Structures are given as C-alpha cells and as structure tokens.
Amino acid sequence: MTTFADIPEQAEAKRLLEAALAEGSAHAYLFHGPAGVGKRQAAKAFAGALLGDPRRVNRRIHPDLHVTEALGAMIRIDEIRALHHDLHLRPFEADRRVYLILDADRMNDDAAAALLKDLEEPPAYATIVLVADELGKLPDTIRSRCQLVPFRRLSRSAVEEWVATRASDLDASEVAVVARLAGGRLDRAARQLDDDARARRDALLDAARGVYAEEAFDPAAASVVILDGARSLGKEARLREQELVDGLELPARDGEQRVRRAEFGAEKAEVLAALDDLAAWYRDLVVAANGAEQTVVHSDRLAQLRDDAAGPAGQGAEEAAAVVRQAWRELEELNLNLPLFLEALFVRLRLVFS
Numbered sequence: 001m002t003t004f005a006d007i008p009e010q011a012e013a014k015r016l017l018e019a020a021l022a023e024g025s026a027h028a029y030l031f032h033g034p035a036g037v038g039k040r041q042a043a044k045a046f047a048g049a050l051l052g053d054p055r056r057v058n059r060r061i062h063p064d065l066h067v068t069e070a071l072g073a074m075i076r077i078d079e080i081r082a083l084h085h086d087l088h089l090r091p092f093e094a095d096r097r098v099y100l101i102l103d104a105d106r107m108n109d110d111a112a113a114a115l116l117k118d119l120e121e122p123p124a125y126a127t128i129v130l131v132a133d134e135l136g137k138l139p140d141t142i143r144s145r146c147q148l149v150p151f152r153r154l155s156r157s158a159v160e161e162w163v164a165t166r167a168s169d170l171d172a173s174e175v176a177v178v179a180r181l182a183g184g185r186l187d188r189a190a191r192q193l194d195d196d197a198r199a200r201r202d203a204l205l206d207a208a209r210g211v212y213a214e215e216a217f218d219p220a221a222a223s224v225v226i227l228d229g230a231r232s233l234g235k236e237a238r239l240r241e242q243e244l245v246d247g248l249e250l251p252a253r254d255g256e257q258r259v260r261r262a263e264f265g266a267e268k269a270e271v272l273a274a275l276d277d278l279a280a281w282y283r284d285l286v287v288a289a290n291g292a293e294q295t296v297v298h299s300d301r302l303a304q305l306r307d308d309a310a311g312p313a314g315q316g317a318e319e320a321a322a323v324v325r326q327a328w329r330e331l332e333e334l335n336l337n338l339p340l341f342l343e344a345l346f347v348r349l350r351l352v353f354s
Contacts, residue, residue: 002014002018003017003018003021003045003046003048003049004017004018004042004045006041006045007038007041007042007045008038008154008158008159008161008162008186009038009152009154009155009158010037010038010042010151010152012150012152013031013038013042013149013150013151014042016147016149017042017046017149020046020147021046021049021050025050025127026127026146026147027119027122027126027127027128028119028122028127028128028129028130028145028146028147029046029127029128029129029130029146029147029148029149030104030129030130030131030132030135030138030142030143030146030147030148030149031043031129031130031131031132031149031151032131032132032133032134032135032148032149032150032151033133033150033151033152033153034133034151034152034153034184034185035133035185035187036182036185036186036187036188037151037152037153037154037184037185037186038151038154038186039131039133039151040102040131042149042151043100043102043129043131044057044058044100046129047065047098047100047127047129050094050096050098050127051064051065051093051094051096051098052094053094057098059244061248062093062094063092063093064091064092064093064094064096064097064098065097065098065100066083066086066087066097066098066099066100067099067100067102068080068082068083068099068100068101068102069101069102069103069261070102070103070106070261070265074106074107074108074111075101075103075104075106075107075108075111076108076110076111077108077110077111077114079111080107080111080114080115080118081114083099083101083115083118084114084117084118086099087099087118087122087123087126088123090125091125095125096125096126096127097123097125097126097127098126098127098128098129099126099127099128099129100129100131101115101128101129101130101131102131103131103132103133104130104131104132104138105132105133105134105135105137105138106137107138112138112139112142115142116139116141116142116145119142119145119146120145128146130142130146135148152184153183153184153185154184154185154186155184156179156180156184159178159179159182159184159185159186159189160175160176160178160179162186162189163175163178163179163182163189163193166190166193167193173300174300176299177298177299177300178192178193180296180297180298180299181201181277181280181297181298183276183297187269188273188276191270191273196232200225200229200274201277203225203229204225204226204229204274204277204278205277205281205298205301206225207221207222207225207226207346208278208281208282209281209304209308210222211320211346211349211350211352211353212308212312212313212316212353213308213313217346217350219343219344219346219347219350220343220346222342222343222346223339223342223343223345223346226270226271226274226275226342227271227338227339227342229270229274230266230267230268230270230271230274230338231267233266233267233269233270234263234264234266234267234270235263236266237262237263237265237266237267238259238260238262238263238266240262241258241259241261241262241263242259244258245258245259267338268331271331271338271342272328272331272332275324275327275328275331276328278324279321279324279325279328280297280298281298282317282318282320282321282324283297283317283321284296284297284298284301284305285305285308285309285313285314285317286309286314286317286318286321288302288305288306288308288309288314289309289310289314289317293305293306312353313353316352316353319352320349320352320353323345323348323349323352324345324349327341327345
C-alpha cells in the first residue's frame with residue numbers, strides 16, 4: 001500500500017509526492033485545488049511519511065510538526081511570526097521539521113509578506129507545505145517559491161464508490177443523488193450521509209421553492225433554516241475539538257483558539273454548502289425548462305422541478321441562481337453578520353420572482 005492509497009484519484013498529485021519521498025523533498029510545496037478533494041489528507045500523509053510517524057502526525061502531536069491555520073476568517077501575521085520562531089528550532093526527534101500551513105489562501109497581506117522571507121531562505125531541515133483552495137489568492141512571489149501540487153475535483157464514479165463504501169444502506173439511485181449533490185467533493189458527499197443532513201436539505205429546498213411558490217413567504221424564517229443547521233454543526237465541531245484539546249497539553253489560549261476555529265469553520269462551511277444547494281436548485285429549474293434533465297443535480301426531485309419550471313418560476317430561475325452565487329462569493333470573502341446577510345438574500349430572491 002502506498003502512502004496515499006486512501007486518497008481517491010489525484011494521480012498527478014500522488015505521482016509528484018511519491019517522487020519527492022523517493023528522491024528527496026523540496027523545501028516548500030503548495031497543494032492547491034477545490035475544497036474536499038483530499039488536499040489536507042494528502043498533506044498529513046506526506047508529513048507523516050517525512051517524519052516517519054503517520055499516527056502522531058494525524059493527531060497533531062508529533063514534536064517536529066507545526067500546523068498553522070486560519071483563526072476565523074484569515075491567517076494573521078502573529079501566526080506566521082510563531083511559525084518563524086519555530087522554524088529555527090532544530091528537530092526534536094526526526095531528521096527534519098514539517099510545517100503545514102492550512103488555509104494558506106487566507107493569509108492577509110502582512111502574513112504573506114512575512115512568510116515570503118522564510119520561503120526564500122528556509123533551514124535545510126525544514127519542509128513547508130501550504131494548502132490552498134484558491135491559488136489565485138496567493139501572491140506570485142509565494143507561488144513561485146513552492147513546488148505546485150495540483151488537486152482536481154473527483155469524478156462522479158469516484159464519489160459514488162466512496163459513498164457506497166460508507167453507506168451500505170443506500171441503494172444505487174440514492175448513492176447517485178449524493179454523488180450529484182457532492183459536485184466532485186467528498187466533504188459535500190459526507191454532508192449528505194446522515195438523517196439530519198437529509199432533513200436540512202429537504203427544509204432548504206422547501207425554502208427555495210417557497211421563494212416563488214408561497215404567497216406568505218417569510219425571508220427571516222427561510223434564513224433560519226440555514227442558520228439552525230450551521231449552528232448545530234458548529235456546536236458539534238466545537239465539542240469534538242474540545243475533546244481533542246482536553247487530551248493535549250496546550251496553553252489555555254491556544255486550546256480555545258483551536259475550539260473557536262473548529263466551530264467557526266464548521267458553521268461557515270455549512271452555510272456555503274447550503275448556498276451551493278440553493279444555487280443548484282435554481283440552476284436545475286433552468287436546465288429542466290430547457291429539456292436538459294439528465295444534468296439535474298437534485299434528480300430525486302425531478303418531477304417537482306419539471307412542474308415548477310413549466311410555470312412562472314422558470315422565468316426568474318437563472319437570475320436567482322446568479323444572485324445566490326454572488327452571495328456565496330461575498331460570504332467567502334467577507335466577515336458578515338449571518339442572520340442579516342441570509343435574510344437579505346431571501347429578500348433579493350423574492351424580488352427576482354415578483
């Protein structure tokens with residue numbers, strides 16, 4: 001079994017990383033590609049192989065592993081200064097030290113400038129691995145000093161295989177629906193594999209239809225559908241992270257930051273995923289209205305989509321999908337008040353169909 005056997009597909013990334021392990025690693029790598037396609041898992045596997053201890057690397061307790069990630073919306077210069085200080089410590093156990101910078105595309109300008117200095121002249125024993133969902137957000141100067149390792153969206157068949165091995169109770173048609181909703185991302189597939197997630201999706205799609213089908217549609221109530229799911233997952237993430245932190249000897253401030261980061265990340269990821277589902281619903285209306293039903297994402301609701309697309313809803317669906325996609329970009333880039341932001345989104349959608 002190879003180091004990266006548990007990561008589906010990603011042949012090019014695996015080839016580059018296996019060569020690095022066999023022939024000697026570069027001083028810096030940049031794993032880039034969509035979220036949920038195996039970048040973080042590959043980064044941990046790579047670090048585990050470099051340090052010779054995958055188990056402790058997975059648990060983030062290896063003394064020669066340093067992990068930096070966004071606290072809230074961004075990575076600030078203080079986190080990079082902490083990395084810089086650690087970078088010049090000799091290895092404790094292994095013959096090298098490995099630095100994982102997760103969410104690297106969330107570094108602010110000061111943090112990126114500070115990191116550049118370390119990328120230009122790192123110690124010989126250091127391997128720095130940046131992980132980024134969006135390559136374009138990183139300065140050219142940082143990209144040019146790293147070996148790029150590209151990750152792609154997974155094929156539908158790969159996602160279906162992954163789902164089938166984890167949800168043997170689903171029949172083939174249900175597996176296919178989950179894979180369509182996942183859009184080539186395993187995190188989105190995992191999101192659909194529990195009853196609560198399916199209930200959240202049903203409530204969300206009812207809200208999506210309510211925008212144009214209910215005379216007494218309430219934007220505030222529709223926004224709560226998304227907020228309740230996000231807060232529930234945030235609370236679960238906080239509890240899971242707290243259990244991990246309780247088993248580690250961390251300063252109280254560092255432990256609380258990890259817990260807050262986990263909660264914030266889970267909430268934001270769920271809202272972004274919900275917006276993806278919302279945009280996909282309105283896109284499905286467009287393709288159903290144009291006879292391209294084989295490309296419908298929400299294929300389990302095809303009859304409903306067909307009926308809705310034949311009515312007035314089909315006329316505003318394309319603009320509604322664009323409105324949701326713009327909202328997704330705003331939420332990804334800005335620190336927003338979620339209740340007000342989501343209520344305003346549903347108000348805009350209502351106006352599209354008015």
